[in-house]
Amino acid sequence: MRKNIIGIAFLLLFVSINAQDTLKVQTNNFKRIKVDGVAVVVGKNVVLDSDIDKFKKELQQRVEGKIDITDCEMLEELMIQKLIAHHAVVDSIVVTDAEVNGEVQRTIAYFTQQLGAIEKVVEMYGFNDEEDLRKELYNIQKEQLLIRQERASITEKVDVTPEEVRTYFRNLEKENSLPEFSAEIELAQIVKIVKPSEAETNRVIAKLNEIKKEIEEGYSFRLKAIINSDDPAVSGNGDGSGGKYTITRESGFIKEFKEVAFSLDEGEISEPFESGFGFHIIQVEKIKGQERDVRHILIQPKISEAELQASKDELTNIRKQILDGEITFEEAVLKYSEDKETKNNQGLILNPNTNDTHFVLTRMDPTLYARVSNLKAGEITDVFYDEIRGGEKMHKIILLKSKEDAHIANFTKDYEKIQQLTLQKKQEETIDQWAKEKIVDTYIKINKDYKKCNFKKNWKKE
Known part of the structure; x- marks a missing residue:
């Protein structure tokens, strides 16, 4: 069980697409590459x-101190990830610039939202500068995507039976x-x-038609974007600068x-x-196979x-009707809610990390947690x-649909979670067996300070 927890937690740690984890865990490591000692080389x-x-x-922070792991154990987990990344290249796993840049942009957007300005992210x-930040994040995200796909x-x-x-x-x-599952809640909303x-x-x-006409008459699209666009990236130095993006059909x-x-x-x-x-x-500047260089003004x-105020008053009245028993929450969702993703699902909000309707109470977005943590089921x-950052403005009410207290795993009640753990x-175990086979024909050099480690796998090739 301990090994399973370490493996799962480490996988989440290393290949997480969550922007917060990515930047916190890895950027400074890349910055120190010139002064750090090299522990091991894999490929x-x-x-x-x-x-x-x-x-x-x-x-240790992720598992709340429940696991004590040695430096040698941590090094071996890191070596496995580097082995996977190496063989992703050997196996010709394809990661496009557009995919990587999409992940980079999501990371930067997340931290810009948290800190208020891209300049604060760069400084912190x-x-x-921003270009330096993007280059480092590009390397991080490319390796993560290679590992994930491999x-x-x-x-x-x-599969499991x-x-x-x-x-x-x-x-x-x-x-x-038996694992202890944290308190979980389900939420529904009217928007x-x-x-x-x-x-x-x-x-x-x-206004946009006027700008379009001026550009067609010879004015610079880039300058018009800088002057007029509400896209916050337009005045930066990276992706979105001057309104320009490179996109594919798979871009985010x-x-x-x-x-x-x-x-x-x-x-x-x-x-x-x-x-x-x-x-x-939008103007298409260049078509490059499956990619397009485009400029836009927003x-x-x-x-x-x-x-x-009118929107707030309308939703306040809807809330009163629900509390007075004139209409159920689910009926109000169908009749009044304007959120496309939840309107036809009784208002239930999907957890973007798990793609189901359950949220672990202590791992929620802090702002959302503050709104619902003191509610009882049905409130x-x-x-x-x-x-939406830079987008639609709205008013909401949220129903705490259900709340499950923290508890020791129960086979019937928690079958889906136990199935996922299995x-x-x-x-x-499949990755472990694969790694044992690949270590044999992969170049591996271990610093003498770590040759004393008793690795589970034959990294030393003894």
Whole structure:
């Protein structure tokens, strides 16, 4: 059980796409590469002395100090990840620049939102400028994507039967090692989007049409974007600078943006179109196979205080109807909610990390946690204001649909979680066997200070 927890926790730590973990765990390691000692080389990949200490501390924080792991054990876990990354290249795993840049952009967007400005992110993590930050994150995210895809390839045929799940649970029972599951909740929401007036919408469309005409007459799209666009990246030095992005159909851009971009010919400028962020025009500068270099200008319609208050009052009235028993929450979702993702699912909010409806109470977004942590099952928050960063403005109410207290694993109640733990254990065993075979024909050099380690695998090739 201990090995399974270490493997799972370390995998989450090392290949997590969560922006917060990525930057906290790894950026400073890359910055220190010139002064750190080299602990081991696996293929062409290096593990630094500082990596061992840093990842050890992060792992212990993740498992809340429940596991004591030695430097040698941590080094071996790191070596496995470097081995996977090395063979991802050997096996010609393809990671496109667009995929990597998409992950980099999500990381930067997350931290910019947390700290308020990209300059603060650059300063806090000790980079020279935004370009320096992006280069370091590019290396980190590329390796993470390679590891993720290689692991998926190695374990793609791994599955578990109900009997294997039952056996796994019984073995944990015999060892008195049943896991404790944290308190979990389910949330449902009603959303009212604050819409601009028709006059304001028409003003924005007219402005974009005017800009389009001027560009077609010879004005610089880049300069027009810097002057007019509400995209916060427009004035930076990286992706989005001057309104320019390189995209593919798989890029993490909104659907409306990609649909328009891939409908245009080279040099063509779109008509104004709407997305959740506002109104855009796009020009395709260059078509490069499956990629397109595009520039865009985003203008967001302004919302008046009167429109904001009207939206809040409407949702306050809906909440009162629910509390007075005039309508159920689920009926109100269908009748009033304007959130496309939850409207037809009784308002239930999906956890983006697990893709199900359950949230571990202590691992939630801090802002959301603060709103719901004191609620009892069946209670509803007050009306509150929210917005997509730089996008739609809205008012919400949230229902605490259900709450499960922390408890020791129960086979019937927690079958799906136990099944997932069984699958993860089997996947780790598959990775272990794969690693034993690959170590034989992979170049590995271990610093003399670590040759005293008693590794589980034959890294020393003795």
